[in-house]
Amino acid sequence: MKIRRILATAVAAAVTTPALLLSVTPAFADDKPAAQTQEKPSIAELEKAAAAAKAAYDDAVAAESAAYAALRAFDSDTHPLTAAAKAAETAAALADTAKTEADQAVVDAQAAVDALPETATEEEKSAAATTLTEAESAAATAAGAKAAADAEVVEADDARDDARVAAARAIGEAQKATKAALADKTAADEALAQAKEEEAEEGEDDEACVPETELTTVVTGLPSTVVAGTKVSFNLRVTNGTDRTMDEVLPFAYVHATDRSGLNDIDDLVHLQWSSTSSSTWETVDNEHYMDAISPLKAGAHTDVKMRLTIDASAPAGNGVTFVAGDYFNDNGTCGGTPDLEGYEFLIAAAGTEPGKVDDAKPSTTEPNTSALKPLSGASASPVSGSLAATGSSSATSQLALASGAALAIGAGAVFVVRRRKAGSHA
Incomplete structure (x- = not known):
């Protein structure tokens, strides 16, 4: 059983339960988060x-x-x-x-x-x-x-x-x-x-999974504006920045979207696929939001995963966010993962829109080039993480009017409580 399975559940819960914003604790906290005290x-x-x-x-x-x-x-x-x-x-x-x-x-x-x-x-x-x-x-x-x-x-x-x-x-x-x-x-x-x-x-379980900040997941090439009825390709780089080999690394990706109000979920109109760099076959990200394991990922090494986002032509103008993370498992029973979800926001333009030149959704404060598009606010395509949201200051909260997107990251990070487990129990 993958250690981030509870995270996927929290993602869904956070979308419909903005109250999670009020009960955030950092991922991997020693104490049980307030959202889980019931x-x-x-x-x-x-x-x-x-x-x-x-x-x-x-x-x-x-x-x-x-x-x-x-x-x-x-x-x-x-x-x-x-x-x-x-x-x-x-x-x-x-x-x-x-x-x-x-x-x-x-x-x-x-x-x-x-x-x-x-x-x-x-x-x-x-x-x-x-x-x-x-x-x-x-x-x-x-x-x-x-x-x-x-x-x-x-x-x-x-x-x-x-x-x-x-x-x-x-x-x-x-x-x-x-x-x-x-x-x-x-x-x-x-x-x-x-x-x-x-x-x-x-x-x-006899050993706790731990946070690993040196296991990073970075998105490049995802446009900050995507037109409905089109497909865009981007890259997910998973890097083991530690000095030890990780026997199995599981990349995690999740896409969430709403209309411009931020209140109406249009997840059924957005689709996320992946492919290894050596394959031309596209696979749909599974319902637990995982891709096939990278086995092994050596110390200091990285692997690129090709990603493709498709938005149905019927999708209304709105906002989206792609979250990425990673988990690792070793043959000796040790395990862990990235402490937070990284979120990359993008605008959804109505089908037939000509957005002009747009920048990539990057972990920066640069606002996307929206041309004639008029989103709810001028928030940037920037990363959202549990630790940032926990402070109550996120430059991304306005763009998604986030009773959805930010709550997604916050809720997911807050509920990422790691359990003790034996090696191999993640399968």
């Missing part, structure tokens, strides 16, 4: 939470299954609403037959009246007329009965269809509930697994 839940508590989440998920799965069964039940003739609809249809069919017969009786009665000979008696004429009147009355009654039966069919069908639609919607809600319960269960399981892993590591 007592962690115990294994027993996490096991209880995981069990509750599983029970809730099982209930959600059962409810979803019941919702599907309720919808399928409409296909059965024994379902009350289906049976009512079929009964209404049967009654309507009988009413239709009765009306047809009544109408035919009227036709027959009228034909009998029309067929009376001139010699027919008044009594015969009266009887034929009475028969016609009675037939017409029966036909009217049959027509009314048929209309009522047809209305009952419509009402029964509507009731069944409405109930079927409601049942289908209930399935959709049940699916959402199951998905949410699964997410909760997964999170609870992961929290429990991580806690157990950390407990095991803490029990096994």
